[in-house]
Amino acid sequence: MPHPSPSPAAGSAEPQRRARRKNARPGELLAAALDLFVEKGYAATRVEEVAARAGVSKGTLFLYFPSKEELFKAVVRENIAGRFAEWQRELDSFEGDSEALLRRCYTVWWERIGSTKAAGITKLMCSEARNFPALAHFYHQEVMQPGTALVRCILERGIARGEIRPLDLDTGVYLVLSPMMFLMFWQNTMAGCLPARTDDTSETAPCASMPFSPEAYLEAQIDNLLRGLRP
Amino acid sequence: MPHPSPSPAAGSAEPQRRARRKNARPGELLAAALDLFVEKGYAATRVEEVAARAGVSKGTLFLYFPSKEELFKAVVRENIAGRFAEWQRELDSFEGDSEALLRRCYTVWWERIGSTKAAGITKLMCSEARNFPALAHFYHQEVMQPGTALVRCILERGIARGEIRPLDLDTGVYLVLSPMMFLMFWQNTMAGCLPARTDDTSETAPCASMPFSPEAYLEAQIDNLLRGLRP
Amino acid sequence: MPHPSPSPAAGSAEPQRRARRKNARPGELLAAALDLFVEKGYAATRVEEVAARAGVSKGTLFLYFPSKEELFKAVVRENIAGRFAEWQRELDSFEGDSEALLRRCYTVWWERIGSTKAAGITKLMCSEARNFPALAHFYHQEVMQPGTALVRCILERGIARGEIRPLDLDTGVYLVLSPMMFLMFWQNTMAGCLPARTDDTSETAPCASMPFSPEAYLEAQIDNLLRGLRP
């Protein structure tokens, strides 16, 4: 095995690449689409760019997703909407008290959504909902409704167990949800503190002088929320 | 009355009005642009529409602003004035306890910002921050920083008076601010509740099944916040 | 039974069927193409659809026909066979008067051509003539010329027998032919009476208010033609 690394390695793995790619394509496209949608927004993302980032041509994208709109929906389903069933199961089988449940809820959300690119989707959706009513409807149906339903379950359970003071649930769910939403907005706007974009202009991080730790924020919110919800 | 009809000088106060209009032009364009940018977002707003709403032609707009991008920047700069000095004075002279102060703070914010077009500017700014990093920086310094400073004052005062439990202020300020930001986003996206599309599928307004009253939300947040902040 | 599963020779009569299919391929493709070209026109027919209807893949079609254009040409050549010799024989042996002959002529034409897919070929050919001048020429020589010759015979016979008034035959043949051509066009266009579009405006089938029965039309035409041709 001489020259293992810098060699172009042209040869053995080529034949099956086509077949192997075929299965990988949707995932690669979804990943590229997630990146670009979050980075530039829905309207400003060109499908050709998504295709290019996934290493294929424009036409190929339409082999897997019939339209830009469906591509976006697939991104949402892949990264958010498709996971509610699992979360509901986790919730149903949880055995601790409401404080533990809420803390776990925030932790899990932060790990799986809040700190990932998926959080950018929510910000994007809120930014462009008015211009793409069909997408807004889809997002509402597939994400907002299940999300609020999940939180409502948690609160109802806590009230039933006497661990949470009775409160109007229609607005109560937003006591739990709004910190998450705030974080998703914050992370994807003011927080140029993220590794910063690598493409065009040199970009001084806007919040350089204003410390903000999402984890600390979340911690403070959950603490305060729990105090406030106590019976 | 010689040459009554073909003379071009028909009309008395015209020249003056023309001149008056000329000075007002940039302002009228900025006002129209503000409305439309807030209403539809940056990308979806057409310069022709801005010009039309300002009562001038498309070409005239480009006489005052060299490009759509510069128009947008001018709109944001124009509308994010500092009213913080006034608020700081109101705060300094407040004599009630922290609960009253915080409640008043939310009320005043809702009346002067949250329920007005100003909230739309914030949402707009956040939505487009990635595309206009310089503006995002500007906004952060001129709005976010003073805003957090103000809230920090309130909390420090409360802690000093023993009305608020000690807590890390760097993150604590966001306990107060995040409901406001959440509301500004919410009001300008999901609550758009467009009158349903008329084309293919029957689509009820997206928020039909998810009631949300900003006032009720604010009430619930302030209540819970105050409970949580109690020593 | 060694190697039962991974052996590719699984199946008994498969090889033969494969071979049989292989010879039938071009014909199956031509048949599918005929259907679709007649149904949707040249431009609107997608080669993939032709391949699918013939039960093969898109790539396979291009194995047999080098391009969509050549496929079209092959379809037209294949389907415009000459049945004129047979009709000439039937005409030569006819013994009734001219009215009976002309009536029979229309009836036979309607049964064998007018009401069948063959009419669709004619309409197709006429519709695409400008894009395929060579085919138009071919069609003119192989179909139009013999057709007019046949009708000319009928008229000459009638004039000779004193049953038809003398008239210029060069144009007279079209008195007989034009109703047929009109019908072939009509049947394959306006009479499509598509099941109404389902999207925006309420659109009843285009011919709803304009009743048209091919048989009644043919009947009226032959009646009027015979009256007009009487000496």
Next chain:
Amino acid sequence: MPHPSPSPAAGSAEPQRRARRKNARPGELLAAALDLFVEKGYAATRVEEVAARAGVSKGTLFLYFPSKEELFKAVVRENIAGRFAEWQRELDSFEGDSEALLRRCYTVWWERIGSTKAAGITKLMCSEARNFPALAHFYHQEVMQPGTALVRCILERGIARGEIRPLDLDTGVYLVLSPMMFLMFWQNTMAGCLPARTDDTSETAPCASMPFSPEAYLEAQIDNLLRGLRP
């Protein structure tokens, strides 16, 4: 006036060209569109080509016509549909007998439609109706319906005056119309005899060996029709 002709003549007429063109543009575009639609069909005609033939850019076309479909409709209205009112007036004020009326009807039709490019529209419409149901509907409503209504008027008048034998009008109108339609098809398919296209390939006229005079055909048809319609 030295060098009057080869001089570029740049100078006097330039200033008003813009304004003058503005009024002329729709007409120029409609003329170009008529040419191309008739020449290549609806689907195969590219709007960019229409614009180019009218001497403007693609975008300019959309300044005057909001879509390709509306451009086509405008062509139809300009060349056919918009004239029925005038024809109806001419019909209402006609004072001769039915033979004179029908002869005049054919003559006028031939001069204003049949022998012009407008005839190509009907052929086009029949060729592509199935693929563009909206256009088919429009054409049916704006052309076929008024056309048949007009002919029906003529026949009813003749029957009332005892100059035409009673006959079922629903099919009777087609006795009058089908020769026109036949001619429109014929002229625009088999009759490469027209001055032949000047663009790409050398095209031998397909009907070289088969004499066909539209005028003679029309003459024969009207003669025979009148004989057939006599009471």
Next chain:
DNA sequence: GATGAATGAGCGTTCATTCAT
């Protein structure tokens, strides 16, 4: 031979921008 994943030129349409008037 047969497949179907991949391509890319081309379509109708939009809209920020220009410039002759």
Next chain:
DNA sequence: TATGAATGAACGCTCATTCAT
């Protein structure tokens, strides 16, 4: 100064054609 006719680059999407397997 103000206009609005004109532009052309770009978009989302289609589909005949190619070619590695």
